[in-house]
Amino acid sequence: ELVRLLESHAVLRTTLMRATLHMTTADDFLAWRPMHQAMLEKRFAGSGFAKQLDGVDVAEVVEAGRGVLAETPGTTASLGRALAERWPDHDKAALAYAVRFCVPLAQLPPRGTSLERQGGRAIVAPVETLLGRPLDAETAPDALLLRYLAACGPASVPDMRMWSGLPGLAAAVDRLRPRLRTFRDERGRELF
Numbered sequence: 269e270l271v272r273l274l275e276s277h278a279v280l281r282t283t284l285m286r287a288t289l290h291m292t293t294a295d296d297f298l299a300w301r302p303m304h305q306a307m308l309e310k311r312f313a314g315s316g317f318a319k320q321l322d323g324v325d326v327a328e329v330v331e332a333g334r335g336v337l338a339e340t341p342g343t344t345a346s347l348g349r350a351l352a353e354r355w356p357d358h359d360k361a362a363l364a365y366a367v368r369f370c371v372p373l374a375q376l377p378p379r380g381t382s383l384e385r386q387g388g389r390a391i392v393a394p395v396e397t398l399l400g401r402p403l404d405a406e407t408a409p410d411a412l413l414l415r416y417l418a419a420c421g422p423a424s425v426p427d428m429r430m431w432s433g434l435p436g437l438a439a440a441v442d443r444l445r446p447r448l449r450t451f452r453d454e455r456g457r458e459l460f
Contacts, residue, residue: 271377277398280374286433287311287369294399301372301395303407307433312369320362324355326370333367334394341376341393344368374398409440414447422451422459 273279280297284290336350348360373392428437451459
């Protein structure tokens, strides 16, 4: 059933929290990726890949890469080769990873399925092109935090931050406080 959901793009295999790979429903991804975008861009900016792109307008690279992958889904290597045609003096992998971090992409099946050959290449496409739907505009993490607490609570605000990779969650927890039960752990930390 999961393979069928991946093949129909109702479930996506994609980068999200902590810049790691996750499987989510398409609806959850469209809702949650916007709140993770700034964190992912910051992670790229602090990476060795970003240092290799000194003097390059990364926004131009990202938009060019989005266009390349919207036209023809591809691997990191094929994306790097395509971008190197325009930026030949820069590392192909660094160019590709600017796009991998900054564009909402999904890995296409058979990646992540039992049908995948061991070590198969990840072929990616822009989620908005794949689904024909835009990302949500709302970036409040409230629904994400409620889902996390239902599965993993009780948890502290730092626990939520560690799990999600998102900064500034205290305001969201304060908004949700009337709906949450609170506890104290043995060290006196507030848990929700």
